[in-house]
Amino acid sequence: MRNRFRRTVESGRTLVVPGAANALTARLIEDAGFPATYITGAGVANTYLGVPDIGLLSLTEIASHVAAIGGAVETPLIVDADTGFGNAINTWHTVRTLERAGAAAIQLEDQTFPKRCGHFSGKSTVPAEEMADKVRAAVEARSDPDLLIIARTDARAEHGLDEACRRARLYRDAGADITFVEAPQSEREIEIVAADVPGPKVLNIVQGGKTPALPLERVQELGFSILLYANLPLLASIHAVRGVLETLKADADVTTGPAIATWAERQATVHAPFFDDLSRRYETATPTDAVPNRNEIAVSNR
Numbered sequence: 001m002r003n004r005f006r007r008t009v010e011s012g013r014t015l016v017v018p019g020a021a022n023a024l025t026a027r028l029i030e031d032a033g034f035p036a037t038y039i040t041g042a043g044v045a046n047t048y049l050g051v052p053d054i055g056l057l058s059l060t061e062i063a064s065h066v067a068a069i070g071g072a073v074e075t076p077l078i079v080d081a082d083t084g085f086g087n088a089i090n091t092w093h094t095v096r097t098l099e100r101a102g103a104a105a106i107q108l109e110d111q112t113f114p115k116r117c118g119h120f121s122g123k124s125t126v127p128a129e130e131m132a133d134k135v136r137a138a139v140e141a142r143s144d145p146d147l148l149i150i151a152r153t154d155a156r157a158e159h160g161l162d163e164a165c166r167r168a169r170l171y172r173d174a175g176a177d178i179t180f181v182e183a184p185q186s187e188r189e190i191e192i193v194a195a196d197v198p199g200p201k202v203l204n205i206v207q208g209g210k211t212p213a214l215p216l217e218r219v220q221e222l223g224f225s226i227l228l229y230a231n232l233p234l235l236a237s238i239h240a241v242r243g244v245l246e247t248l249k250a251d252a253d254v255t256t257g258p259a260i261a262t263w264a265e266r267q268a269t270v271h272a273p274f275f276d277d278l279s280r281r282y283e284t285a286t287p288t289d290a291v292p293n294r295n296e297i298a299v300s301n302r
Helices: 002-009 023-031 041-049 059-070 088-101 128-141 155-159 161-173 187-196 216-222 232-251 263-269 272-281 294-300
Strands: 015-020 037-039 077-080 105-109 148-153 178-181 201-204 226-229
Touching (some): 002 148, 023 232, 105 178, 128 148, 161 178, 187 216, 263 272
Parallel strands (some): 015 226
16 A cells, blocks of 8 residues: 555545545545545644644554544544654654554754644744754665655744745754645745755645645646645534534424534445444354354364
């Protein structure tokens, strides 16, 4: 799968990739036909801990989510690994851990710890050379050469666009497969990133954030490999759930409607028919007390 995803990223077409914070959302993304799913650190922090994206998640928590989501879908997973959870050595360990969990691509960023959402104010970045060392550690850590390393810079907010582009080029030279200049603030700035940074690139659109949304055709013309909507499904779910709850509180009668999935839709989404079939295949008339215990099995195998 990783090799196929690498070839897709390098094909020259723009991939539209939504974000997921859990397996159910990833399943919906897969069912809708998207080529990959982005496991958003912000989304996991929001939904799992109920906190903002300010660096409160641990590597263990992220790896657990990646493994669970990877068990539910076949689409490649792009994993937000924040700052790598420490220095270059920690980043090496992070990449090893998330690769084993099932990541097809791992994104690292050059913020100081604790990090903040890329579209928050008040961010700061580590020295560019320190991040370049992290990128080199990440590349060396992967056991599968098709695991993609995405290097994100948040330097636009603190140092300006020229420095952000310089860092992106430096990180590419350090071995990053894809670069990601976070939060350009106008279409002109997006065009500058496209022109000044070689190789595959990510453009991230956050509703209400600092980067303007462009039509897919324009993003394709500019040569971005991934058009990321990391938070769109989460924002939609907040709005939908709040609306249903407000209606329920007012009317105490919300049983059907366009905002509510049917029972059948829900069961189909979680593949209930597959598990029903699995259960039927493994049904047996053998009474439970007739099943041999471990000692009996050992004796019979001698």
